[in-house]
Amino acid sequence: MMKSQFITSNVLLLILALCFSVSCRSLFSNNLDVTPGSEDFITCLRSHSNNFTSISQLIFTSANSSFLPIWQVAVNNARFNQPDTPKPSVIVTPVEESQIRTALLCTKKCGYEIRIRSGGHDFEGLSSTADVPFVMIDFTNMRSIDVDVANRSAWVQAGAALGQVYYSISQKTDTLYFPAGVCPSVGIGGYLGGGGYGNLMRKYGLGADNVVDVRFMDVNGDILDKNSMGEELFWAIRGGGASSFGIVLAWKLRLVPVPEKVTVFTVDKTLEEGLTEIFHKYQTVMPNIDRNLHIRIQMFGENVGNTTQKTIRMAFEGIYQGTIDTLIPLLEENFPELNVTREICEEVKMVQTSLLFGGFSTSTPTETLANRSAINTLNFKGKSDYIREPISIDGLKKIWEKIFENDGSDTFSCIKPHQGGMMSEFSETAILVFLNTLECFRPIFQTVDLANQPSYTQHQHNPLAQEIG
Known part of the structure; x- marks a missing residue:
C-alpha cells in the first residue's frame, strides 16, 4: 500500500x-x-x-x-x-x-x-x-514475448500487442492467462501504463495490478528494474502513464490460473423487451455477484426494423470462469430477467474468448490474434466517465431521449464494464490511474508533482482505465 x-x-x-x-x-x-x-x-x-x-x-x-x-x-x-x-x-x-x-x-x-x-x-x-x-x-x-509456465510469468517487450501476448501464452498452456483487455490490437506498453481493464478484472484486478517487474529507461539512459527504481516510481508507471516518467522497455507479467474451459454468452435486449428495467437491475446485481462472472455491455441507438421508430439495444456479453452447468443456476438465482439459456452459451478455451470479444468467431484460428494488420482506421472521438451510484429509471429514460435526438449523422455506442469483486478490495492508493483515460500520455520526462495533480485517482474508481496502447 x-x-x-x-x-x-x-x-x-x-x-x-x-x-x-x-x-x-x-x-x-x-x-x-x-x-x-x-x-x-x-x-x-x-x-x-x-x-x-x-x-x-x-x-x-x-x-x-x-x-x-x-x-x-x-x-x-x-x-x-x-x-x-x-x-x-x-x-x-x-x-x-x-x-x-x-x-x-x-x-x-x-x-x-x-x-x-x-x-x-x-x-x-x-x-x-x-x-x-x-x-x-x-x-x-521490439515485441518479443517469453512465457515461463513454471513460474507463471511472462516477459513482454513494449511493442507487443495484447493479441500477441494471448497467442503466445496459449501456445504454452490452456490453464494460465493474463488479465488484460478485449481488443487484441491494443499495445501492451500504453495499456499497462494506463492501468488496463479487461474481462478478468473482477477476479484478478487490472492488468497493471499483475505487473511484477519492469525494464525501464530513465532520462539518463540508465535501465532500471522494480528494485532499483524504488517503489514510488514503480507505483506511478502502472497506471499513471508510464511515458510521463521514462521509457518502458519490457514488462514482467504475472499469469493467473484459468479453467481449461470457460463459458461465454451474448444476449441482446431492446427497450421493447424491458431493457430499461433489466439494465437498472444489472447495476445493482453485478458488483456483488460471483467474481468468476463478468458481463460487459455494448449499447447502441438504432431504428426498429425498417421503420423510423427509434430504440436502444444493449448486447450483454458475458464470460464465466466455469461451466454452463454452474452458470445457469447462478443467473437464474441472481439475474433471471436476463434470460440466459443453455442454448446461447458456449464452453471454450480462454484464448477463444479473446477471439470472440475481439470481434471474431470462436472457431477462428488462434494465430489471428497475433495479426496486427487488422487495426481499424476510423474517424472518432472517445470519451469516458465513471458512475459511482446506479442510474435511476428516470435517469435512464433521459439518457435514451438524448440518444434519440441524434439525427443519424453520428454513431453512438457505449461499452460499460462493471466492477465489484476484487476491484472493490484494493486500497485507495494501490496503484495510480488517471481519471481521464484519454489524457494519460504526456511529453516524456516532465517534472511531476503528484500532490498537486487532481486528475489522479485510485483504479477502483475508474473502470475505463485504460485500453490505450
Whole structure:
C-alpha cells in the first residue's frame, strides 16, 4: 500500500524536461536521406553509435519513401491522419535497447521532444503527433514475448500487442492467462501504463495490478528494474502513464490460473423487451455477484426494423470462469430477467474468448490474434466517465431521449464494464490511474508533482482505465 508520506511535492521529480534547447549543429555527411533540421540528430547518432550502418537502416525522415507508411500504420484514428497533421522530424524503429539509449540521448542533446509508440490504440494521437518538433521512437521491432509456465510469468517487450501476448501464452498452456483487455490490437506498453481493464478484472484486478517487474529507461539512459527504481516510481508507471516518467522497455507479467474451459454468452435486449428495467437491475446485481462472472455491455441507438421508430439495444456479453452447468443456476438465482439459456452459451478455451470479444468467431484460428494488420482506421472521438451510484429509471429514460435526438449523422455506442469483486478490495492508493483515460500520455520526462495533480485517482474508481496502447 502506498503511504501518504510518499505523496509529497518532491515525489518523482524526474530530472527536468527531456527537451533542452541545446544547439548541436555540426557538419553532416552520410548517405542517409534527411530533412532540414534533422541532420543534427542524425549526426549525433553517428557519433554515438558503434555501428551506424546498422542503426541508419532504422531511422526515417520525411525524405524517405518509407517515412509516411511507417508513421501511418499505427495511426488508428483518422482524425490524426491528415496531410496537415504535425509529424515527427525523425522516426526511430530500434531493434535493441542500446539503440533506444542512443536515440534518447541525441533527442535530449538536439532539443527535440520525444514520443513513444508501442503501436496499438492511441485514440488522441499523442504518440504520433505533437505541436513541437519531436522524435518518435516506434517499438514495432521490439515485441518479443517469453512465457515461463513454471513460474507463471511472462516477459513482454513494449511493442507487443495484447493479441500477441494471448497467442503466445496459449501456445504454452490452456490453464494460465493474463488479465488484460478485449481488443487484441491494443499495445501492451500504453495499456499497462494506463492501468488496463479487461474481462478478468473482477477476479484478478487490472492488468497493471499483475505487473511484477519492469525494464525501464530513465532520462539518463540508465535501465532500471522494480528494485532499483524504488517503489514510488514503480507505483506511478502502472497506471499513471508510464511515458510521463521514462521509457518502458519490457514488462514482467504475472499469469493467473484459468479453467481449461470457460463459458461465454451474448444476449441482446431492446427497450421493447424491458431493457430499461433489466439494465437498472444489472447495476445493482453485478458488483456483488460471483467474481468468476463478468458481463460487459455494448449499447447502441438504432431504428426498429425498417421503420423510423427509434430504440436502444444493449448486447450483454458475458464470460464465466466455469461451466454452463454452474452458470445457469447462478443467473437464474441472481439475474433471471436476463434470460440466459443453455442454448446461447458456449464452453471454450480462454484464448477463444479473446477471439470472440475481439470481434471474431470462436472457431477462428488462434494465430489471428497475433495479426496486427487488422487495426481499424476510423474517424472518432472517445470519451469516458465513471458512475459511482446506479442510474435511476428516470435517469435512464433521459439518457435514451438524448440518444434519440441524434439525427443519424453520428454513431453512438457505449461499452460499460462493471466492477465489484476484487476491484472493490484494493486500497485507495494501490496503484495510480488517471481519471481521464484519454489524457494519460504526456511529453516524456516532465517534472511531476503528484500532490498537486487532481486528475489522479485510485483504479477502483475508474473502470475505463485504460485500453490505450
